[in-house]
Amino acid sequence: MRRLRFLFMEAFFGGSHREFALGWAENSRHEIRLLTLPARFWKWRMRGAALCFINDPACSPKAYDGCIASNMMSLSDFKSLAGKNCPPLLLYFHENQFAYPLRPGERMDYQYGFTDITSALAADRVIFNSHYHYRTFFSALPAFLKRMPEFRPVWVADAIRSRSQVLYPGCRFPDLAQPDLIQKYPAQKVPESEGNTGESGEHSGEPPLIIWNHRWEFDKAPDIFFAALDRVLEKGADFRLALMGENYRNIPAVFPAAKERYGGRLVLYGYVKNRPEYLSVLRRGDIAVSTAVQENFGISVVEAVRCGCIPLLPDRLSYPEILPEEFHKEFLYKDEADLTEKLYRMLGDFAPCRKRGRQTAAAMRRFAWENMIDAYDDMLEELASLRSC
16 A cells, blocks of 8 residues: 555644654654644634644645644634545544533633534544543533533534544653663752753662652642642651653642752652653652543553553543553552552552562553554554545
8 A cells, every 4th residue: 555645733732742643653654744833822722723724835635645633623624724625534632621620710611612522523533542531522522512502412422423433542662671861860959840960879778759740730630649748758758759741831839839848859840851861760760640630541651650660540530441450459549548558658668569560561561652553554544545435
């Protein structure tokens, strides 16, 4: 079969969206051209990205066998603007706007939920990044439509479901056979963002390094994370801490407070832009904790676990399907008290966890792009075949 050409439009090119787009383009047997916008002002992206993309010289729809987009844009607007030259369209849902938790005091803006609906209806194929996400989307959709006072389009659920499937995102992992690219951060150094690395240190004798590599936003519940750290300290546990993850203009107050409170325990504070440095920090981590209240897949967790960190995750969201069942009892927690107890036990006697860490790392191998790419490329070939129908 000839090498096909696809345009991948990513209106929010950051975090997991960026990783997914780059990984697919780098590993595909087909040609995938990326057309992107920076990861900021998400509401404006959802409503305006189609207008930006359709006017870009690189966006000549008739030149491609198909177009891919994440749900951070209005695909229905794009399809309308592209007109008769529009190739088959694939929509990838990283998240959805009517099942996304609201900030305290925030009210739902219905237009973004309807953008997700019309985008899915405009697409020829719709992909969800986990079974959990698929279920929550179609569970939340009827309740969302019931908010309409009359003329509710209840038919849309079946219409979207008929073109939908689940496909986990591939992940770009480091070559674990290669030596680390940077040395471990010493506990007394607190580098500021931008990947400042400090000086080298020795691993033996140091307390376990806890990793936070999630966005610094409310839906990741950092207040619950820091409360758990405070409780294990009160119980006499010891640890070091690396606070990574993307952060934006409005950083939750718990982060600067944590920087002040944990002082010399902090070995890193801020987003590490350089990916090799980021992965090297993960390889030096011991425990990766999530306290998220919204997570449809969890690339950051998969990356950390693949690099050898022991996971400690909520027994909900997408985590039970990402982590094999044999690890659920040890590494999934039921509530905040269970989180504290499991974390305290790990910190008190971490040596037995190391063998399990190798096992959980091996289990994440299934998400590597080399194991996922054939399914994605087969899907692209199916999409392209719709053009001749």
